[in-house]
Amino acid sequence: MRDGLQSIATVLPTARKLAWIDAAYAAGQREIEVGSFVPARLLPQLADTAEVLAHAKTLPGLLASVLVPNFKGAERALECGADLMIVPLSASHAHSLANLRKTPDEVVAEVARIRAARDAAGSRTLIEGGVGTAFGCTLQGEVAEGEVLRLMQALLDAGADRVSLADTVGYADPASVRRLFEKARALVGERLWCAHFHDTRGMGLANVYAAWQAGITRFDACLAGIGGCPHAPGASGNVATEDLTFMLERMGVATGIDVAALLALRQRVAGGLAGETLHGALWQAGLPQNAASAALQAA
Amino acid sequence: MRDGLQSIATVLPTARKLAWIDAAYAAGQREIEVGSFVPARLLPQLADTAEVLAHAKTLPGLLASVLVPNFKGAERALECGADLMIVPLSASHAHSLANLRKTPDEVVAEVARIRAARDAAGSRTLIEGGVGTAFGCTLQGEVAEGEVLRLMQALLDAGADRVSLADTVGYADPASVRRLFEKARALVGERLWCAHFHDTRGMGLANVYAAWQAGITRFDACLAGIGGCPHAPGASGNVATEDLTFMLERMGVATGIDVAALLALRQRVAGGLAGETLHGALWQAGLPQNAASAALQAA
Numbered sequence: 001m002r003d004g005l006q007s008i009a010t011v012l013p014t015a016r017k018l019a020w021i022d023a024a025y026a027a028g029q030r031e032i033e034v035g036s037f038v039p040a041r042l043l044p045q046l047a048d049t050a051e052v053l054a055h056a057k058t059l060p061g062l063l064a065s066v067l068v069p070n071f072k073g074a075e076r077a078l079e080c081g082a083d084l085m086i087v088p089l090s091a092s093h094a095h096s097l098a099n100l101r102k103t104p105d106e107v108v109a110e111v112a113r114i115r116a117a118r119d120a121a122g123s124r125t126l127i128e129g130g131v132g133t134a135f136g137c138t139l140q141g142e143v144a145e146g147e148v149l150r151l152m153q154a155l156l157d158a159g160a161d162r163v164s165l166a167d168t169v170g171y172a173d174p175a176s177v178r179r180l181f182e183k184a185r186a187l188v189g190e191r192l193w194c195a196h197f198h199d200t201r202g203m204g205l206a207n208v209y210a211a212w213q214a215g216i217t218r219f220d221a222c223l224a225g226i227g228g229c230p231h232a233p234g235a236s237g238n239v240a241t242e243d244l245t246f247m248l249e250r251m252g253v254a255t256g257i258d259v260a261a262l263l264a265l266r267q268r269v270a271g272g273l274a275g276e277t278l279h280g281a282l283w284q285a286g287l288p289q290n291a292a293s294a295a296l297q298a299a
Numbered sequence: 300m301r302d303g304l305q306s307i308a309t310v311l312p313t314a315r316k317l318a319w320i321d322a323a324y325a326a327g328q329r330e331i332e333v334g335s336f337v338p339a340r341l342l343p344q345l346a347d348t349a350e351v352l353a354h355a356k357t358l359p360g361l362l363a364s365v366l367v368p369n370f371k372g373a374e375r376a377l378e379c380g381a382d383l384m385i386v387p388l389s390a391s392h393a394h395s396l397a398n399l400r401k402t403p404d405e406v407v408a409e410v411a412r413i414r415a416a417r418d419a420a421g422s423r424t425l426i427e428g429g430v431g432t433a434f435g436c437t438l439q440g441e442v443a444e445g446e447v448l449r450l451m452q453a454l455l456d457a458g459a460d461r462v463s464l465a466d467t468v469g470y471a472d473p474a475s476v477r478r479l480f481e482k483a484r485a486l487v488g489e490r491l492w493c494a495h496f497h498d499t500r501g502m503g504l505a506n507v508y509a510a511w512q513a514g515i516t517r518f519d520a521c522l523a524g525i526g527g528c529p530h531a532p533g534a535s536g537n538v539a540t541e542d543l544t545f546m547l548e549r550m551g552v553a554t555g556i557d558v559a560a561l562l563a564l565r566q567r568v569a570g571g572l573a574g575e576t577l578h579g580a581l582w583q584a585g586l587p588q589n590a591a592s593a594a595l596q597a598a
Contacts, residue, residue: 173550174550202539203504243500243501247500250502251473281500288435
């Protein structure tokens with residue numbers, strides 16, 4: 001939800017967010033990034049993150065995560081008892097300065113402070129270092145694989161429990177995804193937790209498949225493909241959760257998620273986002289209507 | 300062009316088709332399916348196929364192909380000297396009867412007649428058997444892999460020079476693509492020529508990547524993702540040529556095609572297709588504007 005809602009003009013009322021979380025949970029989702037602890041003047045769309053998080057925490061077995069752009073945000077995540085806080089780092093120095101006003105290594109140092117605060121508080125909130133612009137950057141151009149791997153390792157060394165790699169601006173292709181994720185897995189194993197792709201140039205699902213082949217089994221996505229990056233001109237659309245789930249189920253990968261329920265939820269969410277550009281393909285074509293997909297629809 | 304133009308209401312003037320072919324050729328394309336030899340009353344959009352083919356044949360090194368749904372169409376393709384004629388077969392019996400009014404094995408028998416006519420005429424026109432609904436069917440549901448492989452082999456035994464596999468209705472996923480194409484390649488090797496995917500449920504490029512991993516290096520696509528199948532309700536959109544080419548180039552696969560030129564062509568073609576639903580992602584986001592892509596744009 002977070003990456004979607006922060007990118008659109010609509011400020012979704014809190015009640016609608018809670019209903020979204022409830023329906024996604026009922027459909028089978030067990031990890032949801034519910035918001036971000038940033039100043040409300042910067043992202044009014046996420047000003048109610050504490051309240052949304054409190055609700056998410058009432059759902060048994062749901063891992064409720066939040067984005068925290070800095071130490072101050074992490075303090076709030078710890079106070080509110082988030083299950084997981086995600087600290088974004090941009091492997092592109094130019095993007096890092098523009099987006100976070102810090103160099104990547106300053107973000108690594110911030111993670112060390114966050115880890116110390118977490119430990120001092122005796123909190124069980126997990127820390128994920130999210131390495132963005134891992135496949136290139138609109139500002140800087142190329143981002144060296146070696147630099148991405150170095151920063152990923154530095155985040156873990158600084159105390160992150162896990163890391164993820166993100167194609168923030170839609171520059172990844174399946175070959176580069178497979179190559180980088182295989183190298184990253186070789187370096188840090190299961191602590192490489194998640195892949196985050198945008199569908200900017202139509203390769204979102206191809207990149208998911210490539211990362212899945214490299215051993216990744218967790219993927220970020222947003223219902224209706226909402227989202228993007230305000231600092232990446234032309235970027236549009238996270239991978240759509242419903243399309244991603246359908247692809248994996250169709251491949252025989254059990255996601256635990258009911259695709260038909262997601263499609264119904266998409267329709268309700270879309271109803272509250274009039275005027276926003278939505279994405280995704282499955283909702284237009286619908287689920288396959290025949291014997292081959294009966295098992296899928298019943299699942 | 301053929302699969303795109305046959306699916307839309309607009310009847311593109313011949314001059315525009317010739318300009319399209321010229322520009323695609325100038326951009327580096329060296330194989331174009333220019334039309335179909337079907338009765339003009341069934342597909343007025345392709346009534347000028349003979350004229351379009353005659354023009355395409357003037358371009359050095361271009362392989363100009365046509366679809367031929369039956370023996371009569373093949374006779375015209377031979378008369379007109381097509382470089383390649385593609386005979387569609389549906390592995391789904393239900394789809395075959397609805398679409399071609401023949402069983403799959405009757406189509407195989409037709410290919411044997413077409414081969415005999417080709418040889419009798421001393422023609423060099425190649426024959427491709429295109430096995431459609433290879434990953435399932437809206438009418439019949441599941442299509443057994445064994446049946447797809449049997450029919451593919453039968454087409455070659457009947458005299459087809461090469462075969463292709465098509466996901467006519469957008470049911471394929473990357474795992475099924477990889478599995479079936481690997482089995483098919485093991486059976487017939489390089490005579491499995493081409494993969495044809497629709498982007499109905501957003502998996503078009505993921506399926507291309509999966510087939511590429513299985514050794515396939517030729518892919519059908521249509522500029523702006525025009526197309527679909529009139530007998531597959533809800534189906535929409537071939538893979539967009541420009542998106543496919545960009546993905547391959549980005550993966551480091553040399554296509555010989557200038558992506559920027561394709562995008563310019565897309566814009567011109569779209570101008571002549573007002574009111575039609577177009578697809579594709581790259582044209583919206585544009586090519587990456589930085590050092591990393593300078594080589595690509597210059598290529």
